[in-house]
Amino acid sequence: MTETILTNAILVLRDRLLAGTVVLRGANIVGVQAGRSAAPGAIDLDGDYLMPGVVDVHTDNLERQVLPRLNARWPSRSAMLAHDAQCAAAGVTTVLDALCLGDLGFDKDRMQTFRDGVVDLDALAGTGLLKSEHFLHLRCEMPAADVMEMVDPVADHPRVRMVSLMDHSPGVGQYANLDRYRAMRRKDGASEDYIERRIRELTEQRERLRTPNRRALLARVAGLDVTLASHDDRTVEEIEENLADGIRISEFPVSMEAAQAARVRGMQVIAGAPNIVRGGSHSGNVNAAELVRAGAVDAFASDYVPASLVEAAFICAETTAITLPEAVAMLTDNPAQMARLPDRGRIEAGLRGDLVRVRVHEGMPVVRQVWRTGERVA
Known part of the structure; x- marks a missing residue:
């Protein structure tokens, strides 16, 4: 089963922002962690926001x-x-x-x-x-x-x-x-x-x-x-x-x-x-x-x-x-x-891996990457 690690992001959780990492396995989120991941192959999001789909x-x-x-x-x-x-x-x-x-x-x-x-x-x-x-x-x-x-x-x-x-x-x-x-x-x-x-x-x-x-x-x-x-x-x-x-x-x-x-x-x-x-x-x-x-x-x-x-x-x-x-x-x-x-709708373990990477450029949020059920779609 494919594992994707998205790290160095500002996670938009239901009740707070968290500088951290999201781990996807197959279609679902399996981990939400504070801080950066040192795992080989982790995708560095350069401090962008990561929000639910x-x-x-x-x-x-x-x-x-x-x-x-x-x-x-x-x-x-x-x-x-x-x-x-x-x-x-x-x-x-x-x-x-x-x-x-x-x-x-x-x-x-x-x-x-x-x-x-x-x-x-x-x-x-x-x-x-x-x-x-x-x-x-x-x-x-x-x-x-x-x-x-x-x-x-x-x-x-x-x-x-x-x-x-x-x-x-x-x-x-x-x-x-x-x-x-x-x-x-x-x-x-x-x-x-x-x-x-x-x-x-x-x-x-x-x-x-x-x-x-x-x-x-x-x-x-x-x-x-x-x-x-x-x-x-x-x-x-x-x-x-x-x-x-x-x-x-x-x-x-x-x-x-x-x-x-x-x-x-x-x-x-x-x-x-x-x-x-x-x-x-x-x-x-x-x-x-x-x-x-x-x-x-x-x-x-x-x-x-x-x-x-x-x-x-x-x-x-x-x-x-x-x-x-x-x-x-x-x-x-x-x-x-x-x-x-x-x-869906939240970044939580057990929910679908629907995620959106957003960078704010000169005040405007720009969607940079999108994952649905753990797969990159945009």
């Missing part, structure tokens, strides 16, 4: 590889491999590919990405070609007429780890500001008449379908080994409804009020790492750094930029009151627990 519970990055430009759809298998390589290079060793189920009329390409993504993952998972380990996060659009017919065949898929309940109707959640919603649709090329007609249609459709679809989805996944999350919560009332339905994670709350209400009620909160790196939300919602300062974040997800995760952790450690181990846990241990993957 990142667990990304929500990334839309596959969609960006499938559609790199408007009307330029890329072959799906090639896109999946490119997406996987980008995740590994960013230190993400466990990926929950967030695929949309349910069409509200503006994002039909996403439905094809979902169908192809499941097929491609099934085809590639056992080949050894994927650098990261991939699971499925089903993003279910509650007001969509076709959501349940898309959910039903895949709900029992063994790689489904998370299901989130979304509502991207105009006038609620992320799109509560209708002027911003209209501007976004204009940018997509829609005419004014079409936008106004679709707002009216989608508002009526939401009133008619959201509740029955929500009940059907909750019934369909009841008893499955999956984590349920809400999405883009804005109000205390939305948090209360989610809690009553057994949902314990609020993903990307768009207001401080919703995030704090979730935490007070014992729910966990996922925030977007790009929000941290950019210094604010790209869609005008709550600043994630303010959520961190308020103690209202448990985990980060990459949303649309895998490389944002490691950078966000180091930014938080520099600019908020949390320590680097606490910040790193928000993209390793905490999301691993959310996804019910207790064999």
Whole structure:
């Protein structure tokens, strides 16, 4: 069995930093020691940080590889491999590919990405070609007429780890500001008449379908080994409804009020790492750094930029009151627990050898090497 010794590193442990050494044997960590190793063949990490492999519970990055430009759809298998390589290079060793189920009329390409993504993952998972380990996060659009017919065949898929309940109707959640919603649709090329007609249609459709679809989805996944999350919560009332339905994670709350209400009620909160790196939300919602300062974040997800995760952790450690181990846990241990993957997320003997070497260069953390199950993948 192959043994790998990584030494002269600053180990980012769950509760502290430790100048030390990690010993890997086969797929697992077998030793964590203070100080340098004098063993022949030990790999000197030159004082760089060594942290657990990142667990990304929500990334839309596959969609960006499938559609790199408007009307330029890329072959799906090639896109999946490119997406996987980008995740590994960013230190993400466990990926929950967030695929949309349910069409509200503006994002039909996403439905094809979902169908192809499941097929491609099934085809590639056992080949050894994927650098990261991939699971499925089903993003279910509650007001969509076709959501349940898309959910039903895949709900029992063994790689489904998370299901989130979304509502991207105009006038609620992320799109509560209708002027911003209209501007976004204009940018997509829609005419004014079409936008106004679709707002009216989608508002009526939401009133008619959201509740029955929500009940059907909750019934369909009841008893499955999956984590349920809400999405883009804005109000205390939305948090209360989610809690009553057994949902314990609020993903990307768009207001401080919703995030704090979730935490007070014992729910966990996922925030977007790009929000941290950019210094604010790209869609005008709550600043994630303010959520961190308020103690209202448990985990980060990459949303649309895998490389944002490691950078966000180091930014938080520099600019908020949390320590680097606490910040790193928000993209390793905490999301691993959310996804019910207790064999990873920490540098501890007995856990998987998923590790990331990071050097801070002129204030920016740079991923230099990545190991998954003890093997170098980037």
